[in-house]
Amino acid sequence: MYRHQHDKLGSVFAYQTELAAWFKSRQHTTAATEKEDGKIRLAVLPFANLNAGPEEDYFSDGLTEEMITQITRLQPGRLVVIAHDTAMHYKTRNKPLEQMKQELGVDYVLVGKVRRAEQRVRITAQLVEVEDQTQLWAETYERDLSDILALQADIAQAIAKEIHLVLHGSESTRLSDLQRGGSRVHPAGYDAYLKARYHLHEMLPASISKSIEYFERAVQQDSKHAPAHSGLASAYALLAIAPFDMLPPHQAMPKAEAAAKRSLELDDSLPEAHTALALVHHHYHWKWKEAEVGYLRAIELNRDYAPAHLWYSWLLLVLGRNKEAVGEIEQTLVIVQESDPRRMVAVHATRAGAYYLARQYKQAVEEAEKGLELNPNHFMLHYMMGRAYALMNMNAKAIAQLKPKGIPAGEIPLLDAALGLACAVDGQREQAAKKLEALKALAKKRYVPATYFGMLYGGLGDIKQAIEWLEKACEERADGLLWLNVDPMLDGIRLLPQFKSLISRIGLAK
Template identity: 45%
Template structure:
């Protein structure tokens, strides 16, 4: 369904076409990945080629309620557009920066006229919530002449048949494609424009990796390996080649107060084929459920075979208070930094998460991991035996709350391995962790 303020047709410039009705940018007919806000910005520029579009206009249309750093969000969106178009700020072919004022689209823009069949299909919108239809045909007047009504009913039925046929063709094509057995979840973009919210996007990335890691039929690249691509801007095919994966998951997170929006897409490489894309919105308290939905959808798209245990793990309802979840994400963010000061902060945040939600098993696991590293001579936060005692206690509590948590088994194994010198116990816990979460790289 087209945006009321956007042009109603596809727009062509050079070898590119943009369709504001469906948010799609293509090059030679091949879809290019471009996130929602950059596409909205590009659409605004395409509405007025050769004219200056001011920063104030862009903000009013795309970031109307944003209270964070608008400049950073705008710069990032422009950068994403230029990357997709192969454009540059120094020698622009498409987008010119007018210092401190706004942007101007330089190339000629032509409207692409849809053919009769394509226009008819464009009038029909099939939504995911039960197949309800919207469009002109949904409001056929009871007073229409019988012949006109008959033709409308015929056209409506034909559109349904056409949609069903298209679905069958897409299903057949997907079924004939090679099964995806390896995937990398690239760092989710922080659309808030506020770098202090990076912990949230990074944490959501790591949690999604952990969720997918439970699928034994799917090799999932560790968060340590993918985080080095944060903000790099390399082509997806190059990243996939370096990580030796068949597909990548990329997307963005926008957090506003207690609301969160996750946009994700699954792309097969090196063909750069978008296999699936979706946007999820909900309260912060539902963030874990949203991640589970994303993981289940990706598992379905790659046709991964799930054991009964893995199905239960992905569908297992997880509820946690927003404050506890936010503290947990901050704890993991600082734990990953691996410095003495960051480990102290991680311990504080995990402890806060536990105080807020005493049954939060993942927070106890994070606390155990932080204590375990704190006793290492490299960080020197705690004496080794104190670190071991507290790490083992936190990991044991995590397992008492949820024995199916692979991360908690890893935490306990880590403590035995580093300080307890109980190799048999450590090996037992590591094996159990891998059994529960085959993709958890820490194990």
């Protein structure tokens, strides 16, 4: 496998088997089929680091991602750019172009080399047509690091010309402004920004926290760099929601909101910033309309931006709009199959969640099993299978799924709470009570959402305590409350007056 999120939390980055499955599916796509949609497919291969050691990889990897972002904006809808993390699969693999075409279905590849010396950067870039392995264009650029965005715009403009893209007026204006030096960066700030992106891609709790440190350093050095603010917003939002649950929402979400709004003040065309702000509305303010508007705006800006599609589908599920959610999930599947296979497991997990909420438990299990074939350690797949098995009265299987190998107790509080609930449903009250006490002890060391205590007390039949903890969760705006109106586990108590009052407070009464 290559760089991935977390063996235990579930990979955001694909396992090699996941990529292999996707590559195999690509081999059955004929060249004629590839051209039927009229799209052009391009891969930006990881830029080679010509500096002394691997400690500079963050810089070359970061510039690769930045180029992908720039090129993706050229003509959305017609140009498909292979996502960063799929492209990184080729970093240490010298595969022939014929194999890349077979695996990725691309028409062109951009290859490059990067060397940095103090505040100067040199990039050599080549655009190659894969079909006949013709080099269409090559150029070497050397600039001050402060002019790196102008350099990226020059490369993007050259690519657009070579592959005959027609740029819309706003995109042409944006590139021209960058080329004229309209958005110079602070060298130290930009360096911190690339380090932050490098850590954020690891998607581990510790690495996300590290990314925040570098994002904050980046915005201190360059307060007008919009992508640094949007990255900071994403990082803070992620730490406040499941499965990470690392920071209380009242600590993390206001910071995420402020960073997202600042990013949009500087550049309202960034899908990540709109998505981050939508996450805050969705998971913290419970402003469903504003969240939906934000996700849809991100998708409008980049219809292939998979994170916005996935988060939007979860919002639709929260609101009980299952048919729309399924449509959004299927659209996301098309996107990830085409350009971003690292998210295939996340799509399986979302599909399993949709089946679970629709009370189609057998289908939820089957969908989760498909995902586990690609990544056997994906946390959310085990979680969804455990919940589904519990509602199928297959308690032994539920408990087994909620105790995946290699995950120590306390690492994922949501999993511990779900396991305790499954034990309670199975009549193992002593084990459930032990889980409850263990969570209380854990809460003295780190944040544990009050929702999880309400879940366990409910499983133990103490409805009074369950409601009290859910009231606390409402005060802290805990992430898990979003599901009160739709989670099948709560069907038995949903009509209680106290419960209906809670649902109303969250804004889900309808």
